[in-house]
Amino acid sequence: MPTVSVIVPCRNERAHLEAFCTSLRAQQLPEGWTMEVLVADGDSDDGSRAWLDDNAERFALQLVDNPQRIVSAGLNRALAASRGEVIVRMDVHTTYASDYVAQCLAALQASGADNVGGPWRAQGEGALSSAIAAAFQSRWLAGGARSRQVEYSGWVDTVYLGCWPRATFERFGGFDETLVRNQDDEHNLRITRGGGRIWQSAAIRSAYRPRDSLAALWRQYQQYGYWKPFVIRKHGGAASLRHWLPGGLVLGLAFSAALAVAGGPGWMAALLPGLYLAVVLAASLAIAAQTRWSYLTWLPLVIPACHLGYGLGFLLGVFDAWRGQGPRARMGRLSR
Template sequence: MSAAEPPPRTVSVIAPCRNERDHIVDFCRALTAQHLPDGVTLEVLIADGRSDDGTRELLVDWCGRDARFQVVDNPGRIVSTGLNRCLARARGDVIVRMDIHTRYASDYIAQCLAALQRSGADNVGGPWVAQPATPEGWPAAIAAAFQSRWVAGGARSRDRGYEGEVDTVYLGCWPRASFDRHGGFDERLVRNQDDEHNLRIRRAGGRIWQSGRIRSVYQSRSTPGQLARQWRQYGYWKPFVMRKHGQAASWRHLAPGLFVGLEGVLLLASALSDLALAGFIGLGLLYALAVLATAVLVAREAGWALLPRLPVVIGLYHLAYGAGSLQGWADVLRGREPDPAFGRLTR
């Protein structure tokens, strides 16, 4: 979609969901409050993954009262199959992916369209901004650590003010022609299907664009256990993306697994070698110091009351992702199909 092209007439919002009874009505209500450019109409396709908590009934009721909304059946129950089911039904010139647990500025869609027009990119989106369920305790520490580029290995996706090209982007907004050129989402992937799709676009010469004017907030996990399960899943699915394309999207996707793997090797070797034991302890101490320094940097911005919890949270982000990566590589190298256990909901 170049600057010379006219604005779209129809925008299709696609959103996968499963067992979102407590959030689905708020999500639909928020979409009706979007301020769209003149002449642009909206259609909303929500792929329900066979919810069994009352979500489906709430959706059917809402769609019966607002013809812009449609329920799309998603028997595959995962994000990628739901997105593709929505794409098959979408009529829009532009496709906007949205998430049920994210809150959006009232001009979110309008800013997505403006960024497409401005950049001519194949996919645009805003920064990934975390908001805790409560402003203190574990939820606040998890959100604060998530927002730190130090924790994320320098990922620009956490930078609220950045405008420019990126490796991948939160959610996404595409000209319909982008899917015609690059295809839909890989249904073999339960997680990381967005990263894989963006990698596919870039390998074909396309561009991914981030704009701080596209504003939304994502509700991060609330407990250490939820966080560990979430990032272990992210780590597990990354090797399957790498196997498909023969490369990582970024070095930061490799670092946690390499660290956890090296520490594991040193620990096993320490039974036979004092040098290996010294290496295990030394590397562990260096990492602990780095975590403590990062915790101080995060607490200085987010509040010192979070400091006691931040080292635990930062460690979980890295170590859970690294452990998941090693499990993913083990299955990839043995030629196994992905373990269904790594597709379960983590909230």
């Protein structure tokens, strides 16, 4: 019988493991398929490993050690231990429709792609987390990325998580273990630049749980921004405008602050901060009007946390990558 291998990186996800494994157990596979689940634990210290040990038999989990602790290394460890003809990645911070794996297999067969996946759909719990999810799905934050368009099906440059025939890894290699973030984007870039194709199917449904504090959201987006220049340097490309805009915003606001401290013209020092504040308020109103008005309490804080966190991280990443130095230590620790 053909086997699909589900590979799962995990570190300090104790609060989400029960819901994740419950959605795993609910998976309805096509007739004739079997499923194995390999969880790569990155030295969790919040009780996750003990929970996994206690529940491995209950949920049919195979546990793999990931001493490097980061996602890319965990994926590679689980991949090396897997035996399926098809590989599906899942994350613990996400719950899945009961036909998630079945739809992945169907999309893979129908498209003939080297990687398939569904849209990145966020679903919060509580007021702040729900406001983060609403902003996450909006063009004001996503910039029109197709991976966050929940109704879109078609050829794309990247997808959320992923499902691959094993031959894809034999052809393009595994995940880059020098990257703490953006390892999935880099792998998809390797696929498309190597002549492969990626397909997004709206029928592949999952719900991602965003961060539940502004500090955690800031750290997450700072790391997203920081690791992007290392991907760009590796592939010899140029950063697109949407990568530079948050960094340019951070530089502009820093210049405005310096101008104010130096006693420069008040109107000039206030121009960019005033314009950005107006944009944030307009975006907050637009998102709240499309979702819930109660999110207005948090959206004016959520949007700058993402923009400025990414922008500062991107500038730091450009500086470190340009110097040819290795990444700074605090950016090498996966944020939570």
